[in-house]
Amino acid sequence: MTAKQILIAEDDSFLRTLLLTQCQSLGMKTHAVANGEHLVSEALSYQYDIILTDIQMPVCDGIAATRILRRLGYDRPIIAMSADEVHETGFDQILAKPIDMRQLAQLLQQTPAQDSVALQLDDELIALFYTNLQQLSSEFARALQLAQRDTLRQICHKVKGGAASFGEADLAKLADKLQHELLSDTPLDELQQSCQYFAQLLQQFGGSNART
Structure with a gap:
């Protein structure tokens, strides 16, 4: 079960x-x-x-x-x-x-478990998703500046779940990959470039893909 x-x-x-x-x-x-x-x-x-x-x-x-x-x-x-x-x-x-x-x-x-259902998307929900990506981008950049590794991983986890539900498969895959790298023993300094790229990508998705 x-x-x-x-x-x-x-x-x-x-x-x-x-x-x-x-x-x-x-x-x-x-x-x-x-x-x-x-x-x-x-x-x-x-x-x-x-x-x-x-x-x-x-x-x-x-x-x-x-x-x-x-x-x-x-x-x-x-x-x-x-x-x-x-x-x-x-x-x-x-x-x-x-x-x-x-x-x-x-x-x-x-409380019973819930059936797996497809997310029903409407314009308001889509706009909320992309607006949230902008917020997560700022939080990710701040956590990177402060070297808060666990916060970076948590944000990747959030983006992975949300992006997959909203049809952004490539963003979900990148979030999953970075999440696993942050869980590894790789020093954060060596992940700086990947993290900075991810933060920029979140900003771009939140800005250019927002729909109303």
Whole structure:
């Protein structure tokens, strides 16, 4: 049986690690982001069965991110976490903080895996994808300047999933190749040229291919 894939959005690093550990112990494949903007871009890769999101996050909170996803037709399970009362209707379930890990485990196990479906593209969704590439280009260049290897790898992972879904196979392949190089023992200095080219490519895709 294929393991469920869960996307966790939580800005608190301690709780994020705790949730990752809990979900991994349930046999799930996990990935985590720290704000709602990254939540939206990751979710639109359609590789996750379940989203688990905090409500209060920087850049874009859980409610705003969920509204964007639902408006774009995203219909996969989204579970919210909040210390406050929440009346938003876009979530499938809302868990109170502090999280009862036994309740969370039961809920995740009961939530069915999602069928593999083709992404239905419309102009608004396409424009959002290419705009996000511009943002990722800036983040990638900044991480390269600061020699943040893990951040570079995470961005490659995001681009790989999104680009493949939006028909940009060559960009997805390049992101996958660079991601594996960043996971290797190759010194970052030796990957500078490849990283700089990738950052420029993201900028070009985000600028010249944006559609409205």
